[in-house]
Amino acid sequence: MKVSFFETGRYVSPPDMPRDWPVPSGAYDPETGAAAYRAMVERLRYVEEIGFDWISLSEHHYSPRILTPSPIVAAANVAALVKNIKIALLGPIVPQSNPVRIAEELAMVDTMAEGRLIVGLLRGTTNEVLTYDLNPSEARERTDEGMELILKAWTEPQPFGWQGRHFQFRTVSIWPRPLQQPHPPTYALGTSAESCEFAARHRLGLGLSYGNFEIMAKSARYYREQCAVHGWEPGADHIIYRANMLLAETDEEAERQLKEGNGQAPFPVREGLREALIKADLRNVAGEKRNANVGGILPTSFIGGPDTVVEQIRRCREMVGAGVLDLSLHPPGSGDIDALMSALELFGRTVLPRIREI
């Protein structure tokens, strides 16, 4: 089992921080932000030292919960300052960006990081459609087309035009191309039938996140079926599972910490808007309809002391088949850095050595 640490920037918010998403930009404190980025680099050096395989970054906007609206910029910084660990961009929100630009920037970072880049491409969480005015009804199609264009931009040696449905370019010919050839290990992220089908068709990995094992297993199964249709069999490393973990010295302590958490989403979208977004953004798990999670609380899949968590990881591996765990250590997105560092230390000492062979 490989293990990745999901780095979110960890901005330390004051108690009176506004709670609705989008959080007013005026509530941002530049010094606190600078401190968060400095701490991020220190933390990632520590994560590397205790033996994590990857660190991961993701694209989220307009709140202190995750301070990497451009994960590619963060990756470039990490690549320069943290020397050996692989950097997983999970990932750029494809439908709301210029796919050619994404291809270029990822190629730059892969080259600067000397081939340490891992790429996940995705449609994005529902509230993100509001950040750059993306029509949710076009998001799925734009994602598929954008991902295909990114792959083509990385691999096509001659200048080409792209006459898309949503993207049109008359001249594409990127420099640099990625250091890893033909391109970095790439994953389509999402539980939907469309993500699974795209990944299978292009021989990419699949990245699953924040569902219970049963739901994730359903998508993973559908993905494997689709890979078989396309004549190949994915390995364990082809499936990433991103989840929250609450690890403590004992099960009782973990349960106590869970209860201590207030159980509320950190920066919820207002109710009326939330309902409108759910209506506008149709989602599915392996083809079965499910409501979008709009700014809601995310489940914690691994809870307990080390023995319990190791067993949960073993069960996850059996059910989902994921070979890479991408972990957010509890409480996700919180500013309680001491608690996070303790959890990291505990994980590195008591869990990591025992899950390598799983």
Next chain:
Amino acid sequence: MSGLQHMVAAAGAAFADAHVEADGFRIRYREAGEGPALVHLHGAGGLRLTPAHDLLTRHFRVIAFEMPGFGDSAENTRTETMPQLATTMARAADALGLDRFNLMGTSFGAKTALWLALQQPERVRGLVLEAPAAIRPAGSVSPSGTPEEMARRLYGHPERLPAIVLPDPAVQAKTRALVNRLRGPDRDAEFEARLRQLATPTLVLFGTLDRVIPPEMGRLYKELMPECHLVLVYDAGHAIGAERPEAFTEVVVDFLDRHEAFVISQTETVIHP
């Protein structure tokens, strides 16, 4: 029926049927539209007008030939090579009084079009190659079989298009013999060497879902031909003009109008008050 299915089913309704005598053949053609002449040479399946032909008539006088030996024309046992077929088609254009014209070739017909341009470059203003089959991976097999099998090869999304109606078996048999004789080897070093000298502004289009000729073949034309532009049409199969007619026509019209300057965007983004 979807909008696209209607468009495909009704394609070519505005075209008039006519014949021209050339090079000892009686050659059928279909014509519509006004403007600069655009001559089209069809693929191995014969003349089949698509919604792209209809859209092109808004900008061009479109003349779609049925090459000798295809469709209901008499069996063609005389034409031995692709260059000969190209010469015949150039004479057909002569017979219609076309001195200079734009030339579009589809798949098999793209090779005919390339030969015509090689033989008489001064006559071809601009060349459009739709999913050209002039350079093929080793062991390429032409689409054949039932209408469903044909549709799966020709279309990226067969479910979005009306069923293919195949010509009767006798027509298919005589056409197959002709195509096999003329299509030439998958790679032809002498032909490719000549393409290096072809200075005609050329647009090569491939659908990203082409299951007859891999779209990666497009880069070979780009490598060989000094004035070649490659455009990938997303989500279309081999029959681009049937599957994404607006997308196909938009770029073809722009290219034939502006040649290499077609890469300069003219899309306006201003919102007027």
